[in-house]
Amino acid sequence: MTLSPTIAIEQRKIGAGNPAFIIAEIGVNHNGDPEIAHKMIDAIADAGCDCVKFQTFSAAEFCNNPDDVYEYISQGKLVRESMLEMFQRLELKREEFVKLFAHARQRGLAAMSTPTDRAAVDLLVDIGVEAFKVGSDDLVYSPFLKYVASKGKPVIISTGMAALDDVERAVHALQEAGNRELVILHCVSLYPTPENEVNLRRIKTLQRTFPQAAIGFSDHSWGIRAALGAVALGASVIEKHFTLDNDMPGPDHRFSANPEQLRDLVREVRLLEKQLGRDTFELSDEEQKMAELCHRSIYAGRALPKGQILTNNDFVYRRPGTGLMPYHTDALVGRRLNTAIAEGAALSYDLLEPL
Numbered sequence: 001m002t003l004s005p006t007i008a009i010e011q012r013k014i015g016a017g018n019p020a021f022i023i024a025e026i027g028v029n030h031n032g033d034p035e036i037a038h039k040m041i042d043a044i045a046d047a048g049c050d051c052v053k054f055q056t057f058s059a060a061e062f063c064n065n066p067d068d069v070y071e072y073i074s075q076g077k078l079v080r081e082s083m084l085e086m087f088q089r090l091e092l093k094r095e096e097f098v099k100l101f102a103h104a105r106q107r108g109l110a111a112m113s114t115p116t117d118r119a120a121v122d123l124l125v126d127i128g129v130e131a132f133k134v135g136s137d138d139l140v141y142s143p144f145l146k147y148v149a150s151k152g153k154p155v156i157i158s159t160g161m162a163a164l165d166d167v168e169r170a171v172h173a174l175q176e177a178g179n180r181e182l183v184i185l186h187c188v189s190l191y192p193t194p195e196n197e198v199n200l201r202r203i204k205t206l207q208r209t210f211p212q213a214a215i216g217f218s219d220h221s222w223g224i225r226a227a228l229g230a231v232a233l234g235a236s237v238i239e240k241h242f243t244l245d246n247d248m249p250g251p252d253h254r255f256s257a258n259p260e261q262l263r264d265l266v267r268e269v270r271l272l273e274k275q276l277g278r279d280t281f282e283l284s285d286e287e288q289k290m291a292e293l294c295h296r297s298i299y300a301g302r303a304l305p306k307g308q309i310l311t312n313n314d315f316v317y318r319r320p321g322t323g324l325m326p327y328h329t330d331a332l333v334g335r336r337l338n339t340a341i342a343e344g345a346a347l348s349y350d351l352l353e354p355l
Helices: 033-049 083-088 094-106 118-126 142-147 164-176 201-210 225-232 259-276 287-294 326-332
Strands: 007-009 012-014 023-028 053-054 068-075 076-084 110-115 132-134 155-156 182-187 213-220 239-240 297-300 314-317
Touching: 033 053, 033 094, 033 155, 033 259, 068 239, 076 083, 076 155, 076 201, 083 094, 094 110, 094 118, 110 118, 110 132, 110 326, 118 142, 132 142, 155 164, 155 239, 164 182, 164 239, 164 297, 182 201, 182 239, 201 239, 213 225, 225 239, 225 259, 239 259, 297 326, 314 326
Parallel strands: 023 053, 023 239, 053 110, 132 155, 155 182, 182 213, 213 239
Antiparallel strands: 007 012, 068 076, 297 314
């Protein structure tokens, strides 16, 4: 089954030739408080993003041992706590997702989530999700990928912690289950990702390996530079973690974009897209006018009588470039004038006797 080079999520087209689809990832940065999540939706809409994304999970489903410890830096300090207890604190309820998705759509945003189990997939289908995101941690979870794909909706996958054969295996599992609307995001699962680990050139590797798929970038680095570089390399989707305040307590706030950075990201991506322009060498009307003003044409370097056989010594090359271009010189040499012309007159073929 071939992949579709262009997909649509809530009437927004994603793929080559379309504006980058910018996803603000709330993730768990709501700290388990739906009111914070609603404020984040407003900030994301105000920044001009296309989509808001959550995570839908049951901590008890994926945390195997309550004694497993999760370490992260928050508010400048190293925090160590039970992974199970942390994620339980960050869960949202079904009715909260319903309200959050409705709010997002009222603000003109597409609304998505990353499910981590089949029950979460079913919940999202029930509340009207139109696409799924599968995180890097579940890229190798082939049975789950097939279940997600079976719902017949576009799927976005991240490729952190993956070798290329892991990505190929995941794509095959999704295709085998009937999915052809797929976006593949280059991703590095380091939080934050150091500058020398961002590896934006992997976007080109993914484009070569999966030429029919839309390729994007899930960014965990500081700032917005990497996201802009990804767009310049052809990324169709940009996903960036978002927080209202980098100093809020919690595992992901430190490396997430704050409201000012998110606004900057959207503005700069849209400006960059204008600057990237088209790949065909066609002059705009304004550039054509500039070419005519600044290029040189062939002019008579002196008054020339009728019957003059033209030589290189008869020509000067000056602005404006509205006549014969200098590269026509060889075609003029040796030709005879059919009329006298004044010094400074522009040369043209209608001034020449027929061959």
